[in-house]
Amino acid sequence: DAGVTQSPTHLIKTRGQHVTLRCSPISGHKSVSWYQQVLGQGPQFIFQYYEKEERGRGNFPDRFSARQFPNYSSELNVNALLLGDSALYLCASSFGSGAGQPQHFGDGTRLSIL
Amino acid sequence: GQQVMQIPQYQHVQEGEDFTTYCNSSTTLSNIQWYKQRPGGHPVFLIQLVKSGEVKKQKRLTFQFGEAKKNSSLHITATQTTDVGTYFCAVSSNDYKLSFGAGTTVTVRA
Numbered sequence: 001d002a003g004v005t006q007s008p009t010h011l012i013k014t015r016g017q018h019v020t021l022r023c024s025p026i027s028g029h030k031s032v033s034w035y036q037q038v039l040g041q042g043p044q045f046i047f048q049y050y051e052k053e054e055r056g057r058g059n060f061p062d063r064f065s066a067r068q069f070p071n072y073s074s075e076l077n078v079n080a081l082l083l084g085d086s087a088l089y090l091c092a093s094s095f096g097s098g099a100g101q102p103q104h105f106g107d108g109t110r111l112s113i114l
Numbered sequence: 115g116q117q118v119m120q121i122p123q124y125q126h127v128q129e130g131e132d133f134t135t136y137c138n139s140s141t142t143l144s145n146i147q148w149y150k151q152r153p154g155g156h157p158v159f160l161i162q163l164v165k166s167g168e169v170k171k172q173k174r175l176t177f178q179f180g181e182a183k184k185n186s187s188l189h190i191t192a193t194q195t196t197d198v199g200t201y202f203c204a205v206s207s208n209d210y211k212l213s214f215g216a217g218t219t220v221t222v223r224a
Contacts, residue, residue, distance in 0.1 A: 033210075035214075041216055041217075042202050042204075042214030042215055042216050042217050043157065043214050044214070045211045045212060045213065048210045048211070050210075055209075056208070056209075058211065090156060097209070097210065098206070098209055098210070099209060099210050099211055100145050100147075100162070100206050102162060103147075103149075103157075103159060103204075103212060104159065105156040105157050105158070107155070107156050
């Protein structure tokens with residue numbers, strides 16, 4: 001079975017632009033979470049979606065938004081990009097919605113803001 | 115939100131030696147997870163601990179949950195070059211949010 005897949009793998013944008021990152025969960029997993037990982041730090045929780053509904057949001061500005069589709073894939077959108085948004089964006093899927101579920105991560109999208 | 119402190123931040127180990135990394139919380143935890151991230155890779159789930167005083171082993175890795183459920187440790191015996199990477203502990207602050215520690219980055223001297 002395929003693992004969590006994310007696209008694109010790398011992305012370069014300039015300040016003020018908008019970006020959309022995509023994630024396909026492991027087959028059968030209904031929960032998708034998004035994390036931001038800055039170099040040298042642990043992943044920081046952005047969103048969790050379960051059964052197409054937002055279940056939780058981390059301490060990120062409204063420029064960050066997400067959605068989950070009927071096939072459980074998900075998109076993360078970031079508007080008005082700032083230099084500080086440069087990071088590895090990780091998607092993780094799990095079968096259930098609880099944070100106590102083991103998270104299965106994709107390889108991430110490395111976003112660079114110039 | 116829930117915060118955990120991981121120590122040490124860096125661990126430089128001679129191949130074949132043992133080492134331990136720790137994860138500490140000021141509040142009682144419902145459970146704790148451990149992940150490993152190889153350089154350039156993504157976090158990979160290793161284990162989840164739920165019960166007070168729980169000890170679980172995976173080959174050369176031993177995971178322990180403190181009696182008060184406020185701390186956890188990961189002990190690796192006979193370190194190998196394959197153990198290189200960053201080890202994160204992660205805790206649930208509520209039903210949906212998983213909070214990661216800053217990690218312990220392990221390098222191995224052959």
